[in-house]
Amino acid sequence: MRIGELAERAGTSTRSLRYYETQGLVRPRRSANGYRVYDEAELRVVHEIRALLAVGFGLDDIRPFVACLRAGHASGDVCPDSVAVLRRKLAEVDAYLDRLGSVRRQLHDQLTQAIAYREETCFRKRGLPR
Amino acid sequence: MRIGELAERAGTSTRSLRYYETQGLVRPRRSANGYRVYDEAELRVVHEIRALLAVGFGLDDIRPFVACLRAGHASGDVCPDSVAVLRRKLAEVDAYLDRLGSVRRQLHDQLTQAIAYREETCFRKRGLPR
DNA sequence: CGTTGCCCTGACGCCGACGACAAGGTTTAG
DNA sequence: CTAAACCTTGTCGTCGGCGTCAGGGCAACG
Numbered sequence: 001m002r003i004g005e006l007a008e009r010a011g012t013s014t015r016s017l018r019y020y021e022t023q024g025l026v027r028p029r030r031s032a033n034g035y036r037v038y039d040e041a042e043l044r045v046v047h048e049i050r051a052l053l054a055v056g057f058g059l060d061d062i063r064p065f066v067a068c069l070r071a072g073h074a075s076g077d078v079c080p081d082s083v084a085v086l087r088r089k090l091a092e093v094d095a096y097l098d099r100l101g102s103v104r105r106q107l108h109d110q111l112t113q114a115i116a117y118r119e120e121t122c123f124r125k126r127g128l129p130r
Numbered sequence: 131m132r133i134g135e136l137a138e139r140a141g142t143s144t145r146s147l148r149y150y151e152t153q154g155l156v157r158p159r160r161s162a163n164g165y166r167v168y169d170e171a172e173l174r175v176v177h178e179i180r181a182l183l184a185v186g187f188g189l190d191d192i193r194p195f196v197a198c199l200r201a202g203h204a205s206g207d208v209c210p211d212s213v214a215v216l217r218r219k220l221a222e223v224d225a226y227l228d229r230l231g232s233v234r235r236q237l238h239d240q241l242t243q244a245i246a247y248r249e250e251t252c253f254r255k256r257g258l259p260r
Numbered sequence: 261c262g263t264t265g266c267c268c269t270g271a272c273g274c275c276g277a278c279g280a281c282a283a284g285g286t287t288t289a290g
Numbered sequence: 291c292t293a294a295a296c297c298t299t300g301t302c303g304t305c306g307g308c309g310t311c312a313g314g315g316c317a318a319c320g
Binding site: 089110118121 | 185186205207208213216217219220224226227230231233234236237238240241243244245247248251
């Protein structure tokens, strides 16, 4: 299949597919006229790329998964390098969750205090009892 | 004070201060020779900017807080626009926490299954019982 | 007088995954 | 024959908060 069909079947753009190629993630053959030609296995690869991108991986992190698929494994996750990336990413996510949690607390506190101050000021303005 | 001193006292760079100025967040006077001159109140403003940046706000979001400080309030949080931004950011953080939580779960599952598969394969290779 | 240490205004680089265009070649259908 | 619908490579733009020159001015000290 050619690039347009692959793009449509994979739910992405031709631009993305060419970009993945420059990054060494997809390797089409070329037909006589210079057109890119992909086989079915590449569709699988592109799906893997898209799924991992959606999770927040960068293309660099995705490379091992593609290699794993290309090595013939049913899942891109099972190779040692992929597992290593999964571990690292999980740790990153955990760290980020922690940070976001404390940010959330801080925002909540700021908001609470700001509102409290506004209400207090409102009471004073109206001369209401505390 | 001039830009170098303010940068040092605020724990940032002169480049950042000039950038904040282009974004309309800081407004120094100019001395006769064209140098930027800041008063003490601006130090306060820059601290506010830095604190909110550290929490993950963009400069656009920070503008209301600076305006609030400049309006004479002790805290940049108490003005209606600031409160609105705080609410919106809190909601954004909550949404992001949800997303990140599901991402975490997915990664954890992928990792678990990948490891399980590897161990299973390992058993088969060694001819060990299941 | 020169050196040092401030300050000034541009303006390009960065990062990452593309979108959007330009300017052309190919193939197919009518 | 021509128009439509593909395809090619190449290049610039995007977003944000700066870092980092480049090229030049001002002030103070010895």
